[in-house]
Amino acid sequence: xxxxxxxxxxxxxxxxxxxxxxxxxxxxxxxxxxxxxxxxxxxxxxxxxxxxxxxxxxxxxxxxxxxxxxxxxxxxxxxxxxxxxxxxxxxxxxxxxxxxxxxxxxxxxxxxxxxxxxxxxxxxxxxxxxxxxxxxxxxxxxxxxxxxxxxxxxxxxxxxxxxxxxxxxxxxxxxxxxxxxxxxxxxxxxxxxxxxxxxxxxxxxxxxxxxxxxxxxxxxxxxxxxxxxxxxxxxxxxxxxxxxxxxxxxxxxxxxxxxxxxxxxxxxxxxxxxxxxxxxxxxxxxxxxxxxxxxxxxxxxxxxxxxxxxxxxxxxxxxxxxxxxxxxxxxxxxxxxxxxxxxxxxxxxxxxxxxxxxxxxxxxxxxxxxxxxxxxxxxxxxxxxxxxxxxxxxxxxxxxxxxxxxxxxxxxxxxxxxxxxxxxxxxxxxxxxxxxxxxxxx
Numbered sequence: 001x002x003x004x005x006x007x008x009x010x011x012x013x014x015x016x017x018x019x020x021x022x023x024x025x026x027x028x029x030x031x032x033x034x035x036x037x038x039x040x041x042x043x044x045x046x047x048x049x050x051x052x053x054x055x056x057x058x059x060x061x062x063x064x065x066x067x068x069x070x071x072x073x074x075x076x077x078x079x080x081x082x083x084x085x086x087x088x089x090x091x092x093x094x095x096x097x098x099x100x101x102x103x104x105x106x107x108x109x110x111x112x113x114x115x116x117x118x119x120x121x122x123x124x125x126x127x128x129x130x131x132x133x134x135x136x137x138x139x140x141x142x143x144x145x146x147x148x149x150x151x152x153x154x155x156x157x158x159x160x161x162x163x164x165x166x167x168x169x170x171x172x173x174x175x176x177x178x179x180x181x182x183x184x185x186x187x188x189x190x191x192x193x194x195x196x197x198x199x200x201x202x203x204x205x206x207x208x209x210x211x212x213x214x215x216x217x218x219x220x221x222x223x224x225x226x227x228x229x230x231x232x233x234x235x236x237x238x239x240x241x242x243x244x245x246x247x248x249x250x251x252x253x254x255x256x257x258x259x260x261x262x263x264x265x266x267x268x269x270x271x272x273x274x275x276x277x278x279x280x281x282x283x284x285x286x287x288x289x290x291x292x293x294x295x296x297x298x299x300x301x302x303x304x305x306x307x308x309x310x311x312x313x314x315x316x317x318x319x320x321x322x323x324x325x326x327x328x329x330x331x332x333x334x335x336x337x338x339x340x341x342x343x344x345x346x347x348x349x350x351x352x353x354x355x356x357x358x359x360x361x362x363x364x365x366x367x368x369x370x371x372x373x374x375x376x377x378x379x380x381x382x383x384x385x386x387x388x389x390x391x392x393x394x395x396x397x398x399x400x401x402x403x404x405x406x407x408x409x410x411x412x413x414x415x416x417x418x419x420x421x422x423x424x425x426x427x428x429x430x431x432x433x434x435x436x437x438x439x440x441x442x
Contacts, residue, residue: 028138074129238411282343
């Protein structure tokens with residue numbers, strides 16, 4: 001299994017030396033890696049804590065996941081409008097400090113025996129809300145740090161850090177919950193977020209912010225401008241619909257999957273963590289390939305084929321049985337292929353979105369797409385819980401996995417499938433709200 005340090009060298013080979021000589025980019029990379037490690041650990045710790053400690057039902061697990069995902073629906077649009085006029089470094093530092101404090105408090109409550117299911121719900125919501133701020137801010141931060149022709153490689157490097165987190169986070173989370181305790185797992189998450197704060201806080205460049213008119217429009221007006229801009233671009237509309245289809249189905253899949261592995265296949269928490277972590281090596285390879293494949297085959301070909309491969313592989317899981325010696329290797333292979341395809345899609349889509357969006361609209365465009373795509377995940381999680389409870393884990397998993405093929409189908413029928421080997425040009429945002437557009441990079 002590759003280490004985090006190897007991810008640095010491997011990712012470094014795919015990124016021009018000029019990008020890695022940027023000290024602030026390196027600090028962003030380190031902070032992003034630590035933050036993603038904390039997030040991916042917690043994504044396993046909280047559901048497994050509920051399943052293994054509270055014997056949570058399928059419906060309760062669906063509610064827990066939905067509560068953690070609800071802030072995306074409730075806050076994304078406001079966060080996008082807010083981040084566009086703020087320094088992203090400050091936002092990332094404060095949000096990761098907040099996540100460290102929240103998880104530290106959870107660890108203390110767990111050690112004192114006061115951490116129950118209601119507290120887990122509150123923890124999941126708080127961590128989810130802070131994650132919305134961080135995720136929008138780091139995407140905008142990259143655009144303000146690097147040149148346009150470095151966006152794909154910059155995203156590839158940052159997604160490589162997320163891959164390293166996917167390798168270590170689920171395995172660490174599953175092992176800690178299984179071998180030690182949920183409070184120890186929560187405390188480890190707090191340390192990851194604290195490290196992210198330290199690294200990002202050391203960024204020294206005076207971050208340029210797009211100028212705002214003297215009488216800035218109200219937040220609702222700025223939100224409407226972001227919605228209008230994304231809705232007016234055919235490629236971004238397709239990204240929204242495909243993202244919503246994927247996130248809805250994937251949320252349903254994961255709700256059933258986290259029950260299917262320990263209860264139907266009788267796997268321990270450690271093995272569940274390893275099965276989830278298998279997406280990490282695949283995603284790491286995908287982040288490296290994403291810096292090369294679009295330029296060779298075209299963005300459209302890469303997007304559609306990678307989505308079909310990564311999403312379709314989950315259809316193999318319902319056929320697995322606990323008694324088979326191939327079960328665990330098959331789960332690892334499924335995770336690897338899913339991570340590979342998903343990462344290719346993530347990097348390519350993010351680069352397309354950043355390329356077509358003017359600098360002063362980056363936060364709102366990112367938040368609008370997040371709102372549309374991730375906003376449906378609570379409903380998907382609830383549906384997964386209902387299907388598992390009413391139809392059984394195996395049938396529920398088959399039905400939700402089939403739904404994941406909607407995303408590549410949407411891409412294949414959209415302008416995304418026709419994208420060539422070069423990123424499309426930036427479009428002007430709708431005029432009249434934020435004033436004239438500045439054609440220079442901020």
